[in-house]
Amino acid sequence: MLETIEQIFPYAMAYMAPLLITALGALYCERSGVVNIGLDGFMIVGSFAGAFTIVNMQDKVPSGSNLHLWLGLLVAFLVGAIFSLLHAFASINLCANQVISGTAINMIAGSLTIFLARSITGSGNIGIKMGFVPKDIPFLSKIPIIGPLFFTNTYITTWLVLLIVVLSAIVLYKTSFGMRLRACGEHPQAAASAGISVYKMRYIGVIISGGFSALGGAIIIVTYAGEFNGSVAGLGFLALAALIFGQWKPFGILGATMFFGIATTIANVSGVISSLQAIPPVYLKIFPYVVTLLALIVFSKSSRAPKAAGEPFDAGKR
Template identity: 55%
Template sequence: MWELLIIIVPSAIAYTMPLLMGALGGLYSERSGVTNLCIEGLMLFGCFASAATIVKLQAIPGFSFNLAIVIGIVVAMLASTLLAALHAIASINLKADQTISGTAINMLSSALSLFLAQTITGSGNITVVRAVIRSDVPILSKIPVIGPLFFSETYWTTWICIAVWVISYFLLYKTSFGLRLRACGEHPSAVASAGVNVHKMRYIGVLTSGFLSGLGGACILVTYAGEYNAGSGINGLGFLAIAALIFGQWKPLGILGSTAFFGLCMTIANIGRILPAFSGIPMAVLGAFPYIATLIALVFSSKKSAAPLASGQPF
């Protein structure tokens, strides 16, 4: 059992972090009152942008590998933020149907990233020569039981994502900014009467969703994926992030728990086929396990939905 945990837990953490960033991005947007169904497209575009940037930089003789990774992640966040701006303009300024706008962004992201990838490589796939290397956390990795599970062989991007989650929790629940943002998603008319610019707050929420989703897409690339694949994209992880947002009841703590659950499901689906403990389960069942678990989780969580009251309603 211990050997099984040593394999599963670090991998589950790696799968959890991109989901956590995507779900957090959706949280900012929907708490501001804008329904965001384009997390999939934003994460996909972030994955593509980081892959293209890293490959181009690594082709420069003598260019630092670590610096290329960092620049690639930053470019991913900025590129997804620009794409999210289209959703913000359509939803806030033009008062378009937010569900249709999100769907359109997903389609645009898929088509645009495929076209650009084919232009760059000819095949549509962009493979990063090297990605982030796992390493132990000094001192903490030596703690009995906890150390080998959570602090041994981790990615440094994991700690960035955890820091973002902590900052987000503080911003949303311990600051006046967070209070205004959440109020815009509940009673925008009351907030506007108090002198708060609702459109500005919603723009911040949507652009932040793009920023964090881009980080999630880049984390997929530089940790376990290692390439942008035009055929498979990000395998629906953006939609799983939306499901985690709903399952987590639009709250940071709930999102952390739900993304950890879905990350574990993704781990079982991806590495379960090589583990003796899961050898008797057909591969098709293992592959479908995360999505089956998502449906079951949403069935139980939908009865007590805590969605923002004004989410999806133009102002």
């Protein structure tokens, strides 16, 4: 059993990383008071921008260099941040329904990127030559039990995302910026009376959300996917579920996305692992979603989203 877990866990960590950074972006957005249903769209935009950048740079960098991959991730983040301004302007300035705005983002992103990809390649797919190679972390991978699970065959992007989680926990709960951001999502009128620009903080929350989500889409390209095909398999919506499952807290989201990563990986590799072949594959595939629904039902009374999430800010309201 332990050997089976050791085989599955590195793949689960790789699957978890883009899901985690996307859910973390949604955390910033909702903590500022804006609901972001457009996570899937931002991930698609990021995967397109990252793949396009990498394809155009991969023949211009020295052999063995990963500079083009890092540039792809950076461009994806920037493009996602810029693209998120559409959602920010509609939700914050125009006071549009945030769910409808996010749905529009998903529709625009999917259609626009496929159109651009077909115009560029003719097929709609943009494949890169090689992404990051999973590696063992020296010394740490030799630790019994923990080493094979966490420090063997890991992508550097996974550790980048985990570092961002730790930094986000510090920023949100230990800095004045984090307190202002959370205040705008809980009591925006009180925050405004204290001299905080609610519009500015909400813009920052949406921009971080768009950038992180797009980064998640690009991480998929440089780790286990290898090409842009116009879809991220609904990971944006799964990230939204992880946000709720994790109770709008960074480490809660980490636990939720790790659970999704393990459960989904088990479902994907069940056909080649003898100990799992006795279980019908369909049960394993629906397992994480069924558990999520049950958890949401059980914890619905104790679950508490930011009070002002989804509500347009009215400066004259008290």
